[in-house]
Amino acid sequence: MRAYDLLFEHALTRVDPERAHHAAFRAIRAAAPVTSRLLGTRHEGRAHVGAPVRALGLSFPHPLGLAAGFDKNAVGIDGLAALGFGHVEVGTVTGEPQPGNPRPRLFRLTADRAIVNRMGFNNDGAEVVARRLRRWRTANPPVAEAASQDGRTSFLGPPILGVNIGKSKVVPEDDAARDYEKSAGLVAPHADYLVVNVSSPNTPGLRNLQAVEKLEPLLAAVRRRADEVRPDHRVPLLVKIAPDLGDEDVAAVADLALASGLDGIIATNTTIGRAGLATPAARVAEVGAGGLSGRPLTERSEAVLRMLRERVGPDLTLVGVGGITTVDDARRRLAAGADLLQGYTAFVYEGPLWPRRIVRGLAADG
Numbered sequence: 472m473r474a475y476d477l478l479f480e481h482a483l484t485r486v487d488p489e490r491a492h493h494a495a496f497r498a499i500r501a502a503a504p505v506t507s508r509l510l511g512t513r514h515e516g517r518a519h520v521g522a523p524v525r526a527l528g529l530s531f532p533h534p535l536g537l538a539a540g541f542d543k544n545a546v547g548i549d550g551l552a553a554l555g556f557g558h559v560e561v562g563t564v565t566g567e568p569q570p571g572n573p574r575p576r577l578f579r580l581t582a583d584r585a586i587v588n589r590m591g592f593n594n595d596g597a598e599v600v601a602r603r604l605r606r607w608r609t610a611n612p613p614v615a616e617a618a619s620q621d622g623r624t625s626f627l628g629p630p631i632l633g634v635n636i637g638k639s640k641v642v643p644e645d646d647a648a649r650d651y652e653k654s655a656g657l658v659a660p661h662a663d664y665l666v667v668n669v670s671s672p673n674t675p676g677l678r679n680l681q682a683v684e685k686l687e688p689l690l691a692a693v694r695r696r697a698d699e700v701r702p703d704h705r706v707p708l709l710v711k712i713a714p715d716l717g718d719e720d721v722a723a724v725a726d727l728a729l730a731s732g733l734d735g736i737i738a739t740n741t742t743i744g745r746a747g748l749a750t751p752a753a754r755v756a757e758v759g760a761g762g763l764s765g766r767p768l769t770e771r772s773e774a775v776l777r778m779l780r781e782r783v784g785p786d787l788t789l790v791g792v793g794g795i796t797t798v799d800d801a802r803r804r805l806a807a808g809a810d811l812l813q814g815y816t817a818f819v820y821e822g823p824l825w826p827r828r829i830v831r832g833l834a835a836d837g
Contacts, residue, residue, distance in 0.1 A: 488577040488586070492819075496547055499823070503550035506823075522834060524557075526788045526810040527664050527707040527734055531631055532557040533830050534805065538792050538813035539563055539635035539666065539711075543594045545603045549611075552630040555826035560813065561600070562635030563668050566653040568596030569640055578758045582749040584796065585765030586816050587758050588741070592637050592674055597654040604634070604661035634662040635711065636693075637671060644676045647685075648692040659697040659706050667693055670713035670740035672762045678713060683723045686710070690731055707734035707788075714739035714771045714793060721775055725782035735788030736779055737813070739772045765816035769794030773807050780808025796821065798832030805833075 486494075499506075524531040536558030537551050545561040552559060571593025578587045594600065611629035636654040638647045651667060659665055667690060669680040680686055690710065697706045710733060712724055728736055741762025745755055748767060772793030779789055791809030795801055796817040804812055818825050 487575065488579055489574065492541075492577065496541070496550075499554065500547045500550040503553045506550070506553040524810060527709075528705075529631055529663055529707070531811060534810070534812045534833065535801070535826055535829050536560060536631070536633070536790075536811060536813045537818065537826075538815040539633070539668070540588075540590075540815055541818070543592075545600050545607065545634075548607060548630070548632065554823050555830055556630060557830070558631035558633060558663075558811070560633035560635050560666065561604075562594070562666070563592050563637040563671065564594055564597050564600045564634060564654055564658060565592050565637050565639040566597050566650040567639040567641060568599065569593060576761070578761070580748065580750040580755070580758070580763075580765075583765065583767055584816070584820050585748070585750075585763055585767050586819065587761040587763050589672075589759075589761035591640065592671065597636070597657040600634075601657035601661065604632075604658060608632075608661040631663045632661070633664045633666055634658045635666040635668050637668040638674055638680070640674055644679060647680060648689045651689060652692050652696040655693045655696045656700050659700050662706055664707040664709060664734070665693065665697060666709045666711050666737060668711045668740070670711050672713070672741065672743045672760075678715075681712060681716060681720065681724065683727050686724070687727055687731060690727075690733060694732075709733065709735040709737055709788070709790070711737040711740055712775070714742045714768060714775055715744060716775070718778060721778050722782055725779050728787060729783055733787070735790060735810075736783075737790040737792060738775045738779055739768065739793045741793075742768055742771070764793065765820070766794050766796060769796075769800060773804060776804065776809055777807040795829075798829055801829050801833055802836065 522533060524534050535556060537556045537560060539560040539562045542548065542551060542559065542561045548559050569592060572589050572591035576589045580587060636651055639650050642650040655665060669686060670678060672678060680689060694708055697708065741764045748755055776789060776791045788810045789808055790811045790813055791804035792813035795804055795812055795814050801812055
């Protein structure tokens with residue numbers, strides 16, 4: 472058994488999951504300079520194991536990134552990159568600051584290697600996050616790719632930075648576009664790409680925005696605002712969808728993405744489903760509502776990704792996320808049509824060396 476497995480089983484599982492997250496994140500941030508040297512993940516011109524990926528008009532050092540939700544407030548980008556993530560997606564950021572839902576709101580289902588969260592987009596708000604991103608971007612100019620040799624590529628800059636934006640809880644559904652526009656206008660100047668999150672189950676009414684008739688004007692408003700604040704540079708725009716969409720709705724989103732000139736789709740967010748869990752039903756009922764992430768999503772998330780690729784063709788960027796734990800999981804998601812991969816729950820269960828294991832395993836495929 473690995474050292475982290477022992478730590479997780481005998482220590483972390485005895486601590487409230489949200490408290491454990493904050494403690495672990497503080498440690499990641501504090502250890503960043505040492506971590507980058509020990510793991511060989513520094514971005515100041517050192518080679519990174521892994522085949523580079525060209526997607527969204529950007530050069531990614533390798534496919535694996537960290538999904539939104541871990542660093543909601545853009546406070547630990549460097550520490551997370553030091554662990555080996557090639558891109559980091561911060562957020563979800565909302566137009567207004569909000570505390571999120573009452574605690575407890577984060578739960579482990581260890582028998583399923585899964586997490587249930589009903590965080591509710593707790594974050595410091597777009598204005599505060601934008602100030603942090605401005606400072607970070609000033610100190611970290613965008614990635615520049617250097618020579619590639621034997622699958623090892625030097626990147627003379629920081630990780631690719633994505634910013635995920637969502638709807639403030641206090642904003643009525645009819646005013647959602649204006650709220651997303653506010654966030655986009657504030658964070659787009661500092662982001663390598665933007666993600667419109669309409670798929671979290673923890674903000675009332677949010678998933679209604681996945682309906683094409685509501686999603687189309689919303690995406691158009693965000694696109695327009697991003698272009699206004701970055702007239703000299705087009706920031707790629709993606710949408711993140713839920714695994715609970717029916718197949719016809721997945722196809723409709725794919726068609727909308729092509730028709731509207733969207734740059735990509737992230738598949739998938741968490742699920743409200745609870746079928747097939749190994750965790751006893753009484754414990755699942757005790758945990759209650761929220762989005763389920765981790766191992767139980769593997770099959771559906773891969774199926775949604777495969778449907779999307781078949782529908783959109785080879786050119787649209789697809790990001791596979793949901794239930795990716797092993798190198799084989801990552802390989803299958805890439806084979807299903809993903810250009811990029813993201814993880815979160817596996818990072819929690821597998822520990823700080825997990826991203827490096829995945830990247831090295833994929834690099835070994837040549």
